[in-house]
Amino acid sequence: xxxxxxxxxxxxxxxxxxxxxxxxxxxxxxxxxxxxxxxxxxxxxxxxxxxxxxxxxxxxxxxxxxxxxxxxxxxxxxxxxxxxxxxxxxxxxxxxxxxxxxxxxxxxxxxxxxxxxxxxxxxxxxxxxxxxxxxxxxxxxxxxxxxxxxxxxxxxxxxxxxxxxxxxxxxxxxxxxxxxxxxxxxxxxxxxxxxxxxxxxxxxxxxxxxxxxxxxxxxxxxxxxxxxxxxxxxxxxxxxxxxxxxxxxxxxxxxxxxxxxxxxxxxxxxxxxxxxxxxxxxx
Amino acid sequence: xxxxxxxxxxxxxxxxxxxxxxxxxxxxxxxxxxxxxxxxxxxxxxxxxxxxxxxxxxxxxxxxxxxxxxxxxxxxxxxxxxxxxxxxxxxxxxxxxxxxxxxxxxxxxxxxxxxxxxxxxxxxxxxxxxxxxxxxxxxxxxxxxxxxxxxxxxxxxxxxxxxxxxxxxxxxxxxxxxxxxxxxxxxxxxxxxxxxxxxxxxxxxxxxxxxxxxxxxxxxxxxxxxxxxxxxxxxxxxxxxxxxxxxxxxxxxxxxxxxxxxxxxxxxxxxxxxxxxxxxxxxxxxxxx
Amino acid sequence: xxxxxxxxxxxxxxxxxxxxxxxxxxxxxxxxxxxxxxxxxxxxxxxxxxxxxxxxxxxxxxxxxxxxxxxxxxxxxxxxxxxxxxxxxxxxxxxxxxxxxxxxxxxxxxxxxxxxxxxxxxxxxxxxxxxxxxxxxxxxxxxxxxxxxxxxxxxxxxxxxxxxxxxxxxxxxxxxxxxxxxxxxxxxxxxxxxxxxxxxxxxxxxxxxxxxxxxxxxxxxxxxxxxxxxxxxxxxxxxxxxxxxxxxxxxxxxxxxxxxxxxxxxxxxxxx
Numbered sequence: 001x002x003x004x005x006x007x008x009x010x011x012x013x014x015x016x017x018x019x020x021x022x023x024x025x026x027x028x029x030x031x032x033x034x035x036x037x038x039x040x041x042x043x044x045x046x047x048x049x050x051x052x053x054x055x056x057x058x059x060x061x062x063x064x065x066x067x068x069x070x071x072x073x074x075x076x077x078x079x080x081x082x083x084x085x086x087x088x089x090x091x092x093x094x095x096x097x098x099x100x101x102x103x104x105x106x107x108x109x110x111x112x113x114x115x116x117x118x119x120x121x122x123x124x125x126x127x128x129x130x131x132x133x134x135x136x137x138x139x140x141x142x143x144x145x146x147x148x149x150x151x152x153x154x155x156x157x158x159x160x161x162x163x164x165x166x167x168x169x170x171x172x173x174x175x176x177x178x179x180x181x182x183x184x185x186x187x188x189x190x191x192x193x194x195x196x197x198x199x200x201x202x203x204x205x206x207x208x209x210x211x212x213x214x215x216x217x218x219x220x221x222x223x224x225x226x227x228x229x230x231x232x233x234x235x236x237x238x239x240x241x242x243x244x245x246x247x248x249x250x251x252x253x254x255x256x257x258x259x260x261x262x263x264x265x266x267x268x269x270x271x272x273x274x275x276x277x278x279x280x281x282x283x
Numbered sequence: 284x285x286x287x288x289x290x291x292x293x294x295x296x297x298x299x300x301x302x303x304x305x306x307x308x309x310x311x312x313x314x315x316x317x318x319x320x321x322x323x324x325x326x327x328x329x330x331x332x333x334x335x336x337x338x339x340x341x342x343x344x345x346x347x348x349x350x351x352x353x354x355x356x357x358x359x360x361x362x363x364x365x366x367x368x369x370x371x372x373x374x375x376x377x378x379x380x381x382x383x384x385x386x387x388x389x390x391x392x393x394x395x396x397x398x399x400x401x402x403x404x405x406x407x408x409x410x411x412x413x414x415x416x417x418x419x420x421x422x423x424x425x426x427x428x429x430x431x432x433x434x435x436x437x438x439x440x441x442x443x444x445x446x447x448x449x450x451x452x453x454x455x456x457x458x459x460x461x462x463x464x465x466x467x468x469x470x471x472x473x474x475x476x477x478x479x480x481x482x483x484x485x486x487x488x489x490x491x492x493x494x495x496x497x498x499x500x501x502x503x504x505x506x507x508x509x510x511x512x513x514x515x516x517x518x519x520x521x522x523x524x525x526x527x528x529x530x531x532x533x534x535x536x537x538x539x540x541x542x543x544x545x546x547x548x549x550x551x552x553x554x555x556x557x558x559x560x561x562x563x564x565x566x567x568x569x570x571x572x
Numbered sequence: 573x574x575x576x577x578x579x580x581x582x583x584x585x586x587x588x589x590x591x592x593x594x595x596x597x598x599x600x601x602x603x604x605x606x607x608x609x610x611x612x613x614x615x616x617x618x619x620x621x622x623x624x625x626x627x628x629x630x631x632x633x634x635x636x637x638x639x640x641x642x643x644x645x646x647x648x649x650x651x652x653x654x655x656x657x658x659x660x661x662x663x664x665x666x667x668x669x670x671x672x673x674x675x676x677x678x679x680x681x682x683x684x685x686x687x688x689x690x691x692x693x694x695x696x697x698x699x700x701x702x703x704x705x706x707x708x709x710x711x712x713x714x715x716x717x718x719x720x721x722x723x724x725x726x727x728x729x730x731x732x733x734x735x736x737x738x739x740x741x742x743x744x745x746x747x748x749x750x751x752x753x754x755x756x757x758x759x760x761x762x763x764x765x766x767x768x769x770x771x772x773x774x775x776x777x778x779x780x781x782x783x784x785x786x787x788x789x790x791x792x793x794x795x796x797x798x799x800x801x802x803x804x805x806x807x808x809x810x811x812x813x814x815x816x817x818x819x820x821x822x823x824x825x826x827x828x829x830x831x832x833x834x835x836x837x838x839x840x841x842x843x844x
Contacts, residue, residue: 042432042462056751079757087755094745095752097777107774111757142781146331156756173378173459175330175489177528202462205533242464247533251555258563269533273540276562280546283566343796367798375796382789385797387582387704387737394808399798407808425584429740443797 003030003053003085003164008062010048010220022048024220026062030164030198035190037207037228038200040217041242046200047090049217050166053198054085083112086162090169092153096141101152102127104141108160119159126159127152129192131185147178151185158189164196165189171206183210204232205246208267216243229265248272286451286483287342287373289317291351293506294337311337313506314351321450324477324484326494326514329503330528335487338503339455342485343373356450371400374444378456380436389431389439390415390424396447407446414442417480418472434465438472445476451483452476458490466490491530495553502527515551534558581740583700587632590701593817594710596824601698603824608687608694611835617686619834623827624690624697633700641696642689649688656681704736706809713811726802734790742783749778 010023023045030036030053040046051057052064055071055078064071066081089095098104105126109119127137130151136144141152150170157165167186171179183199187210190197201207207214207228214231216224218241224231232238235245235253251272252264262279266272294312297305312334319325329335340346341353344360356372358365374396377383386392390411397407415421418438428436437457444452454473458466470493477484486493494500500517502510504527510517518524521539524531531539538552538561548561584590589597608620628635642649662676699707712729719725750760753774760771 041464051751054755056754079759082755082757089748089752089755092752094782095749095756095774095778097774097781107758108756111759160757175528176530177330180528244463247555248537251534251537251558254555254559255562258559260562269536269540272533273537273544276537276541277544277546280566280569345792345796367800370796370798375793377789377793377796379786379789381741382786383793385734385737385790385794387733391703391705391808395794395799396797398805398808399800401804401806404806404808404810407806411808427582427584428737447797 002032002067004028004065004068005030005052006063006065008049008052008059008064010045010052010057011060014060022220023052023059026220026222028215028222028225030196032163032196033194034196034213035187035211036196036198037211037214038198038217039202039204039207039214039243040223041202044217044241045220046217047168048220050087050168050198050200053164053166054082054087056082056087079112083108083160084162085164085166086157086160088154088157088165088167088170090172092156092170093141093146093149095156096149096153099140100138101132101141101144102137104152105155105159108156112160122159122161123155126155129158129185129189130155131181145178147174147181150174150178150182154182154186162195164198166198166200168200169202170199171201171203179206186210202243204238204244208232208246228267232267233265285318286321286356287317287319287485288354289315289338289341289348289351290353291316292338292341292348292353293350294334294341294346295349296337311506312341312348315503315506315508317501317508319451319483319485321483322477322481323499324474324486324497325499325501326486326488326497327501327503328489328491328494328529330489333503334506335503336455337506339375339453339485339487342451342453343375344369345375367400371447372449373451373453374447374449376437376440376444376452376454376457378459380433380440380460383440384428384436384443387427388424389420389426389428392428392439393442393446396443400447410446410448411442414445415439417445417476418442432465433461434468437461437465437469441469441472441476445480445482449482451485453485453487455487456489457486458488458493466493489529491532495532502529514553518553519550581700582703583633583637585632585701587630587701588816589627589631589697591816592701592820593811593813594702594706595714595811595813596817596820597698597702598707598710598714600820600824601695603828604694605691607828607831608690611831612683613835616831616835617683619831620690624694627697628693631697631701633697637700638693638696641692645688645692649685652684652688653681656684705733708733708736709807709809709811726805730802738783738786741786742779745782746775746779749775749782 005026005028008023008026012020012022026049038046048057052059058072066084069076071081096104098107102123105123106119109122132148132151132155136148141149144152154170170182170186174182183206186197186199199207199211211228214224214226214228215222216231216238224234232245232249235249238245246267248266248269252262252266252275255262256264260279262275266275292312292315293310295308295310298307300306315338327335327338337346341348341360342355344366347361353360355369358369360369384392385395393411393414394407397410402410412421415424418441420435420438420442423431423435428439431439458469461469473484473486474496476482486497488494495514497514500512500514501508502517509527510520510523518531518535521531521535532553534555534557535552538548538558542548546565548565552558552561604623628638657673657677658671660674660677660680662674664672664674665678666673708729711732712725715725758771758774760775763771
């Protein structure tokens with residue numbers, strides 16, 4: 001179950017004063033089971049790109065293939081695609097509307113036309129996956145904390161049993177605790193269900209900890225697409241477009257400049273500390 | 284005397300049932316003493332629900348303490364006759380940039396506060412110009428706020444407060460909804476104001492990198508102040524900060540890991556430069572042995 | 573689709589029209605609308621067209637922008653045209669089953685359509701060249717006499733100006749929530765009228781909640797900035813009539829008189 005994007009272009013408001021080339025010739029392969037980070041500053045096109053993955057936006061030219069089927073071809077079931085590629089928007093808690101948490105999570109599977117039993121069993125499973133305690137299931141979503149609300153909203157997407165889960169800045173506005181909880185939960189989910197996860201974020205530190213592949217977007221184009229440690233080697237280019245490598249990358253480069261023989265591609269605190277200790281033991 | 288002086292402040296959120304009877308109360312701020320000197324840059328840290336935003340709303344009398352007293356510039360916030368003076372001396376910037384801009388044009392929004400204060404027209408314009416220049420948004424004065432980026436909107440909101448000529452600005456998580464560029468813009472602006480105009484700043488946040496330049500850091504948890512001191516002092520207690528589920532700069536974390544492995548480094552390292560310096564010193568010392 | 577609504581959107585440009593006092597523009601719009609409905613001869617329409625064309629030219633707002641506002645009323649316009657076309661009695665031109673299209677019907681339909689289009693464009697000229705704040709200021713001042721009979725004029729004006737500021741934000745939000753629910757398989761298009769209305773719940777509930785949250789935040793922010801009603805408030809941009817405003821009033825008067833004459837005695841005779 002893979003997504004392939006070929007020569008995708010998207011132009012906003014064509015022919016008006018606001019015309020904007022939001023995506024330029026995007027070519028991407030998103031195979032099964034990967035944990036992908038997508039990075040870029042505001043306006044780089046990343047939010048636009050992910051809305052093409054489930055057909056909410058239609059490219060001006062180019063094609064998106066889901067399991068080798070062109071989703072723009074006539075007769076393609078868009079509604080089914082939306083259940084296969086789950087898209088969690090920014091501040092997803094703003095979409096909650098039902099009187100209680102459980103009913104809200106049922107909304108997605110119900111729209112798929114599933115039976116009551118199937119709908120409910122999926123909702124239970126989804127709420128379990130996001131780690132929400134059962135005592136909250138019958139509570140109004142508006143009485144929960146920010147982090148809990150967000151988990152309910154993510155469960156609302158998971159209940160549709162997607163094969164690809166796309167999260168647009170799932171940690172925006174959360175405190176460090178809420179952020180870690182959500183990201184850990186997503187990582188666990190990836191492990192447990194083996195689904196593809198695409199995590200859109202501003203934060204290199206967050207992404208570096210979890211993903212195996214990073215796609216950097218800039219001005220509507222894919223700028224880098226590689227393993228994190230490889231991408232962060234381009235920290236100077238990243239800086240030029242308003243992004244940055246994790247702080248430890250700079251630390252390792254700083255030490256190297258002073259003649260320390262440490263690898264420069266550490267991306268997490270643990271790796272950096274380990275490398276420094278190893279170097280000090282050897283010398 | 285300090286510009287903000289709070290003694291034994293406690294605040295209860297009440298939950299009413301349908302008849303308007305108090306159903307339950309929950310204590311959001313619990314016996315807090317706070318002293319801020321004029322011209323200081325004070326940061327308050329804590330995760331959501333720690334009471335930091337509730338405390339902030341006491342400073343310009345949006346909330347009044349259930350117990351205890353808050354004095355702002357010598358005025359008791361309970362004194363209703365001083366309400367507008369207090370709101371003028373302690374300006375407030377909120378989290379969501381969209382929900383605090385009233386004007387449909389940047390300069391009109393900045394003029395809103397002075398208009399409310401009854402400032403004469405000529406002076407309003409003078410203040411609007413000064414404030415917009417102070418936050419670097421003068422060239423956007425005739426733009427619609429809807430066309431600005433998040434960071435720019437927050438700078439306009441700050442200008443709107445600055446135009447009221449407050450002695451103190453309270454910023455309640457002003458960067459929580461911004462991207463990294465916007466966050467930097469806002470923090471840089473606030474630091475400039477503090478340094479150049481000597482405005483007292485009370486910054487409420489959960490981002491660590493925003494507090495390392497503060498004069499004083501206060502950590503709140505469950506409505507109480509649990510740590511306070513200079514950034515260096517506070518960040519020396521990595522273990523404790525982790526217990527309060529707060530972030531620590533990566534350089535501080537690496538130093539902490541190295542210390543745990545028996546490498547003798549000084550406490551309270553805040554930046555890469557400091558850590559590199561300390562590691563170099565450590566290496567030299569070892570070579571000399 | 574939601575982005576097409578231009579009514580209430582300001583288009584910044586540096587034109588005389590932008591600088592005019594909002595009260596003049598309010599009066600001008602009124603005069604124009606009255607002239608559309610009071611003078612119904614073909615000659616009068618030529619006059620109104622010339623006036624509108626001149627005003628648009630002066631405003632420096634691209635014509636495209638003005639026409640965009642029309643999209644939202646196409647349906648209303650079609651309806652009016654169809655009604656007038658088929659329901660006016662008179663000399664029959666041709667028949668479509670039991671429906672008769674008359675000469676008079678065609679005439680009214682055409683003029684009705686022109687009137688509607690001009691009405692929308694005319695008011696768009698005002699909103700596109702006047703900041704919402706100016707507009708409400710103008711209304712506030714024009715309505716001031718009502719304050720004497722205890723109409724809360726300042727409050728009404730403030731509410732209008734806030735509404736205008738939040739319309740684009742709420743439109744954008746509607747778009748976002750709609751997409752978010754579509755990602756959960758919601759369907760906003762198919763079904764009958766009742767089903768469609770029911771399908772709107774997942775959109776409307778979050779939208780209301782968001783609007784209330786914003787209102788709450790905004791009220792707090794306004795209070796924090798010392799807002800306590802219109803009393804003792806000064807104005808940053810008080811409305812003062814200038815020379816150009818007086819000239820504009822004169823021109824409006826001239827337009828009215830000319831239109832009256834043109835309507836009465838024909839186009840060329842009226843001008844001479």
